[in-house]
Amino acid sequence: MIRLLLLLLLLLAPPARAETLRLAVTTSFDNSGLADHLRPLIRADTGLDLQLLVVGTGQALRLARAGDVDAALVHAPDAERAFVAEGHATRRTPVMSNDFLIVGPADDPAGAADAPTASGALRAIATARAPFVSRGDDSGTHKAEMRLWAAAGLAPEGAWYRATGSGMGAALNTARAMGAYVLTDRGSWLAFGNRDGMAVLSEGDPLLHNQYSFLPVNPERHPHVAAEVAARLEAWLVSARGQAAIDAYEVGGEAPFTANARP
C-alpha cells in the first residue's frame, strides 16, 4: 500500500518545468488586473511562466522567508528593508507605485471628504464613530492604514472599528454591505465590481503614496530557488519595455499604477 501511494505521488507530481517562476504578489497587484495584463507580455518577452501566489504582504514575506516562492512583489517599504537587512532577500528593487484612497458611503455621514488630509479624514471618521473596515491581516494596505492612524494621533478601537482579517476585495465587499469606510489602493478600487453607492472621499495626501518593490529570495539561504529566473524577471520589470507596459495598463480610462524604477 505504501509503495502504491508513493507511486501515485510520483505520477501525480507535475513534470518540472525549467522556466516557471513562483512569485508571491499582493492582492492589489492581482485584483487590479495588472497581473493578467503583464503575464502574457512577460511570457512573450522572456519565456517565463509566472505562477502567482496572491496573498497579503505579510504572508508574501513569510513565504519568501521560508523559500516557498522564488521572489515577492510587495508594498511595505519598512518591512521590506528589514527583510533585506536580515538576509532573506538579496536586494529590494522599486518597480512601480500607486496610491491609497479612503473610500466610503457616497453620502459621507462622517464628513471625511471635507478634511484636507488623509489623517484629517480618519479623525473625522473616528470622531463620528462611523463604521470603518480594517483589513487587519498584516498586509501592505493594513500596515499603511496603521501608519495613517499613527499620523493622525489615534489608536482606533471600539465597535465602529471592524478588523475583518480578509483580502482587499473581501474588505471592500464588507464595507459596502455595512456602509463603512475603508482604506484601499487605487488599482483594487478601480477593478472592484461591486462599488455602487461608494465613493472616493480622500486622495492625494503624500502619506497615501504606495510603493511596490521586487524582492528576489536569497539563493544562499534557499539553494533550490530559481534565482537566475527571478533576476530575468526583475530585469524585465525595470526595463523600458516593462515600465511602459505597467504605465499602459488602464482600468476604466484610469492608469492605476505608475512605473517608477530607477534606471
Add this chain to the structure above:
Amino acid sequence: MGDFLAGLAEAGRLVATLDPDLVEITLRSLRVTLTAVAIGCALGLPLGAWLAVRRFRFRRAVIAALNALIGLPPVVVGLAVYLLLSRDGPLGVLGLLFTPTAMIVAQVVIVTPLVASIAHQAMRDLWADYHDLLISLNATRSQRVATLLWDGRRALLTAGLAGFGRAIGEVGAIMIVGGNIDGATRVLTTAIALETGRGDFALALGLGLILVALSLVVSGTTHWILRTERAGRW
C-alpha cells in the same frame, strides 16, 4: 434577485462557450478530488470493514476517534499539511507545496475518516448477519473483510460519494496548500472565493452552479456504472 439571475446567465454563458479557463479548472477540480477520494476509499473502506470484523482492546477508542475526525476543520488540515510541506518543514525537500499533489494529500486526510466511518457503520450491520455463516465456513480474516466489502458495495458507494461531496466543495485546505495559482492549482472552489473577493458575484455564482451540476453528474454516473437504484434491486 438580480445577482441570482446574472449568476444563472453567467453559468449558461460559460458552459455554452466551453470557456477554456473553466474547462481547465473544472478538470483540475475533478482530478484532484477523484484522486483523493480514490486514495481515501482505498484506505478507508478496508479500515472500516476491518474495524467491524476485528475485536481488540482499543477498538471503541479507535472508532470514537474516527467519528470525531469527521469534524476535522479543513483549514486545520490545510495548515498542518502546509507546515509539513513548506520548505521550512520536515517534508520541504519534496517541493510539493503549491502543487495539485499537495491538494490531494490534504483532501485524503479530510476524506478518509468520513469514508472509514460510514463504511464501518454499514459493515457492522452486515457483519451481524454474516457472522455465523463466515465463521462456520472457517473464512480467514481477509476473506471476511473481502466478502463484507463486496456484499456491502452499495453502502460503500454511499461512503465514497459522501467523501466526494466533502472534498469537491472544500475550499479552506486546498486554498492554503494549493495557493490558488492560476494555471497550476486553481480549482472551482478557490476560483469562486477569488471572484467573490473581486466583487464579481455573477461569475462566482455561475461557477458555483457549475460545481453543483458537476456533483450531480458524478453522483449520477456512479450510480449508473454500478447499476444501483434500479427497479427491482435494492
